[in-house]
Amino acid sequence: MPTVVITAVSRGLGRAMSMGFAEAGCTVIGCSRSAAELAELQTAVGKPHRFDVVDVAVDTDVADWSQEILSLYPAPDILVNNAAVINANASLWEISAEQFDRLTTVNINGTANAIRHFVPAMIDQRSGVIVNFSSGWGRSVSAQVAPYCASKWAVEGLTQALAEELPAGMAAVPLNPGVINTRMLQSCFGSGAEIYASASEWAK
Numbered sequence: 275m276p277t278v279v280i281t282a283v284s285r286g287l288g289r290a291m292s293m294g295f296a297e298a299g300c301t302v303i304g305c306s307r308s309a310a311e312l313a314e315l316q317t318a319v320g321k322p323h324r325f326d327v328v329d330v331a332v333d334t335d336v337a338d339w340s341q342e343i344l345s346l347y348p349a350p351d352i353l354v355n356n357a358a359v360i361n362a363n364a365s366l367w368e369i370s371a372e373q374f375d376r377l378t379t380v381n382i383n384g385t386a387n388a389i390r391h392f393v394p395a396m397i398d399q400r401s402g403v404i405v406n407f408s409s410g411w412g413r414s415v416s417a418q419v420a421p422y423c424a425s426k427w428a429v430e431g432l433t434q435a436l437a438e439e440l441p442a443g444m445a446a447v448p449l450n451p452g453v454i455n456t457r458m459l460q461s462c463f464g465s466g467a468e469i470y471a472s473a474s475e476w477a478k
């Protein structure tokens with residue numbers, strides 16, 4: 275059964291995908307920053323699945339994590355770059371340089387970091403799919419979320435260029451998951467998020 279590496283599995287879409295892939299018989303490898311939530315997920319799905327505390331924004335931490343994972347598991351059949359953060363609703367000029375840098379470092383650099391450290395092993399086996407989570411806001415825009423829009427437009431471009439670099443037998447796709455009631459959606463839609471599907475409904 276496929277081995278699936280997913281970034282950002284402590285809650286939201288990443289956690290729901292982890293549960294769904296595990297139930298489907300895949301081996302799921304995941305990361306996030308919150309140790310308690312990862313321990314709870316590990317208890318829920320058991321072995322051979324594995325979840326580690328890793329901040330995808332830190333290239334050296336992703337390098338160490340991938341080295342450990344690739345010494346224990348086969349190269350991933352599917353790499354899901356799901357990790358992202360959104361800015362608190364604000365106009366672009368109100369967002370500090372530190373907040374802007376942190377968002378782009380997680381959403382863009384974090385995606386590139388996981389690609390840098392997992393894709394060479396996938397290329398060695400000349401198979402696999404890289405799924406980079408984009409957004410409707412990677413193809414359109416709204417006020418108050420300019421840094422997030424910029425990061426998801428970047429993910430779209432990065433992924434299309436990556437797809438041209440991969441050997442035959444591999445693929446890279448940017449995925450817009452739709453609109454799902456997670457903490458991220460609640461940040462930008464407030465109570466308006468309640469009308470949308472839950473992450474577990476979406477994952478099916």
Ligand SMILES: NC(=O)c1ccc[n+]([C@@H]2O[C@H](COP(=O)([O-])OP(=O)(O)OC[C@H]3O[C@@H](n4cnc5c(N)ncnc54)[C@H](OP(=O)(O)O)[C@@H]3O)[C@@H](O)[C@H]2O)c1
Pocket residue numbers: 281282283284285286287288305306307308311328329330331355356357358359380384407408409410450451452453454455456457458459
């Ligand atoms: N929900 C929607 O409607 C929607 C729509 C379009 C696109 N998306 C995209 O779907 C993906 C998942 O979003 P979501 O709605 O599930 O968001 P969410 O509920 O806010 O969850 C975000 C996840 O990212 C993790 N994370 C954040 N920074 C990280 C870092 N530096 N390193 C590792 N993990 C990190 C968080 O865990 P920790 O805090 O524990 O690290 C958490 O597990 C994102 O790429 C988002 O842009 C969502």
